[in-house]
Amino acid sequence: MSTRMGGAVAGIAAGTLTLAVAEIGAALMMRGGMGSGNASPLVAVAGAFIDRTPAWLKDFAIATFGTQDKLALFVGMAIVLSAVCAAIGALGGPAKPPQKGVGDQQNLPKNGWPTWGLGLFALVGLVGVAAVLSRPDAAVIDVAPTVIGTLVGLWTLDRLWGRLRVAEAAVDHDQTMGSGQASRRSVLLWGGGLTVVGALGIVAGRTLSRAGEVVEAARAKFGTLRVSDPVQVPAGASQGVAGQTPYVTPNDEFYRIDTAVTVPQVDPQTWRLRVTGMVDRELELTFQDLLDADLVEALVTLTCVSNYVGGNLAGNGVWTGLPVREVLARAGLQDGADMVLSTSVDGFTAGTPLEAMTDDRNALIAVAQNGEPLLPEHGFPVRLVVPGLYGYVSATKWVTELKVTRFDQDEGYWTPRGWSALGPIKTASRIDVPRGESVNAGEVVIAGVAWAQHRGIDKVEVRIGDGDWQEAQLAAEPTIDSWRQWMLTWQAEPGEYAVSVRATDGTGEVQTDELANPAPDGASGWHTVDVTVEGS
Numbered sequence: 001m002s003t004r005m006g007g008a009v010a011g012i013a014a015g016t017l018t019l020a021v022a023e024i025g026a027a028l029m030m031r032g033g034m035g036s037g038n039a040s041p042l043v044a045v046a047g048a049f050i051d052r053t054p055a056w057l058k059d060f061a062i063a064t065f066g067t068q069d070k071l072a073l074f075v076g077m078a079i080v081l082s083a084v085c086a087a088i089g090a091l092g093g094p095a096k097p098p099q100k101g102v103g104d105q106q107n108l109p110k111n112g113w114p115t116w117g118l119g120l121f122a123l124v125g126l127v128g129v130a131a132v133l134s135r136p137d138a139a140v141i142d143v144a145p146t147v148i149g150t151l152v153g154l155w156t157l158d159r160l161w162g163r164l165r166v167a168e169a170a171v172d173h174d175q176t177m178g179s180g181q182a183s184r185r186s187v188l189l190w191g192g193g194l195t196v197v198g199a200l201g202i203v204a205g206r207t208l209s210r211a212g213e214v215v216e217a218a219r220a221k222f223g224t225l226r227v228s229d230p231v232q233v234p235a236g237a238s239q240g241v242a243g244q245t246p247y248v249t250p251n252d253e254f255y256r257i258d259t260a261v262t263v264p265q266v267d268p269q270t271w272r273l274r275v276t277g278m279v280d281r282e283l284e285l286t287f288q289d290l291l292d293a294d295l296v297e298a299l300v301t302l303t304c305v306s307n308y309v310g311g312n313l314a315g316n317g318v319w320t321g322l323p324v325r326e327v328l329a330r331a332g333l334q335d336g337a338d339m340v341l342s343t344s345v346d347g348f349t350a351g352t353p354l355e356a357m358t359d360d361r362n363a364l365i366a367v368a369q370n371g372e373p374l375l376p377e378h379g380f381p382v383r384l385v386v387p388g389l390y391g392y393v394s395a396t397k398w399v400t401e402l403k404v405t406r407f408d409q410d411e412g413y414w415t416p417r418g419w420s421a422l423g424p425i426k427t428a429s430r431i432d433v434p435r436g437e438s439v440n441a442g443e444v445v446i447a448g449v450a451w452a453q454h455r456g457i458d459k460v461e462v463r464i465g466d467g468d469w470q471e472a473q474l475a476a477e478p479t480i481d482s483w484r485q486w487m488l489t490w491q492a493e494p495g496e497y498a499v500s501v502r503a504t505d506g507t508g509e510v511q512t513d514e515l516a517n518p519a520p521d522g523a524s525g526w527h528t529v530d531v532t533v534e535g536s
């Protein structure tokens with residue numbers, strides 16, 4: 001083992017210990033109610049990174065990692081941080097000095113090893129401190145775990161480097177290598193051991209911080225909701241083709257997209273919804289106010305603007321909530337307003353055209369999905385659901401404020417990051433089966449879903465190879481705000497086929513074949529799959 005490698009191990013050990021101390025400290029602070037509850041440097045750096053993600057990078061991340069994008073970010077952070085710590089440890093620490101006599105050693109300054117290495121390490125800690133301070137609602141005390149962690153890391157690095165120097169000196173001194181090797185090996189052992197301890201500490205800190213108990217308890221005693229006109233999903237909405245997207249998406253299979261590094265834990269007891277801005281009187285609603293109100297139920301398909309043609313960032317559910325328009329009417333709208341800026345506890349905002357919140361569509365302040373309280377990752381206790389608009393301009397989860405305002409005065413989270421201020425959902429259709437696998441000649445069922453929320457789907461057509469467009473069979477359409485299943489039975493001959501689908505919305509407009517990427521206002525183009533038909 002070389003001195004450089006020993007230094008690299010020392011650097012990684014110092015880095016992991018720094019994070020372990022910081023993450024455990026942050027978790028303890030959160031549990032003890034100290035600071036803002038957002039002291040974790042890992043979460044802060046990831047959050048700061050996400051907030052600075054330009055449209056093309058978000059596009060790429062979702063295209064590559066899908067809803068695992070946050071896991072991918074953490075893996076990436078671990079790799080970068082390990083590399084930085086290893087480099088500092090290897091280059092900033094003691095190098096094998098040029099051959100010289102024992103006497104020369106005495107000429108080195110007392111603190112012989114380069115202090116700039118420690119300085120660099122401290123700088124990395126400072127990046128963490130800056131990230132923590134940059135988070136919404138940050139408190140100064142939030143930096144304490146990161147600062148203490150960095151000090152522990154510096155001390156660790158200093159000690160391990162000290163051992164390496166002793167090893168070097170021993171090698172030079174007696175040229176026997178024996179004691180030098182032994183001491184270098186001890187650095188490797190110490191460094192490796194401390195890295196394992198540190199990694200366990202990081203896991204412990206992150207686990208400890210998942211204080212989901214309050215929210216779990218609140219969800220458990222949610223009870224049943226009084227709804228005047230419950231949704232009955234007609235059997236005809238489902239065609240039941242194997243592999244076809246189910247009409248209603250089970251809650252735990254619903255796609256999840258948001259900028260929150262950790263799922264916000266919001267206690268419904270302390271939750272408030274404030275209605276502010278261009279209103280005659282500001283309002284504040286409690287969770288109980290919502291439960292006591294006349295709740296309505298509505299089927300609405302949510303779609304993410306980041307969904308690629310054929311992608312699965314869409315889901316359908318029965319949502320229970322209070323129509324936004326009723327709350328806005330209570331507050332009294334002032335002239336000139338054209339937008340509702342909704343804000344989440346985590347700082348996310350969405351700018352929704354006021355009209356979509358006041359016309360007769362089911363724009364809801366939702367408390368339940370498919371008859372159950374919202375899942376924490378889908379916005380518990382309260383989120384917005386607005387038919388016809390992509391989620392990034394309407395579906396604010398963990399919503400705490402509705403500000404009535406103007407598009408020329410305010411903008412939602414994604415607008416300055418390269419996404420369109422307005423986000424009406426584009427007409428889309430998707431082939432669910434067959435997909436990827438080859439099929440046997442004979443009767444083959446092609447099936448999927450199509451959506452054009454708040455306009456509805458009037459027709460779906462399928463083209464096989466260079467054949468004509470054929471009209472697919474449509475399932476019932478309980479509402480124009482949800483997707484619609486379709487299927488087509490095909491007498492397939494052996495061969496290779498490109499199968500495409502296109503939909504016509506309720507206004508008679510045919511889905512465009514013009515290819516567009518998600519940024520800035522949603523993907524377009526016909527979904528096409530290659531199907532191999534095997535002879536029988």
Ligand SMILES: Nc1nc2c(c(=O)[nH]1)N[C@H]1C(S)=C(S)[C@@H](COP(=O)(O)O)O[C@H]1N2
Nearest residue numbers: 255256257258259304344348391392395397
């Ligand atoms: N607080 C918050 N709400 C949010 C977002 C977010 O990043 N933060 N993302 C929006 C986007 S882009 C979409 S597509 C929908 C997704 O909702 P889901 O995760 O419940 O499917 O939530 C919206 N609401």
Ligand SMILES: [Mo]
Nearest residue numbers: 304305391392
């Ligand atoms: Mo989205």
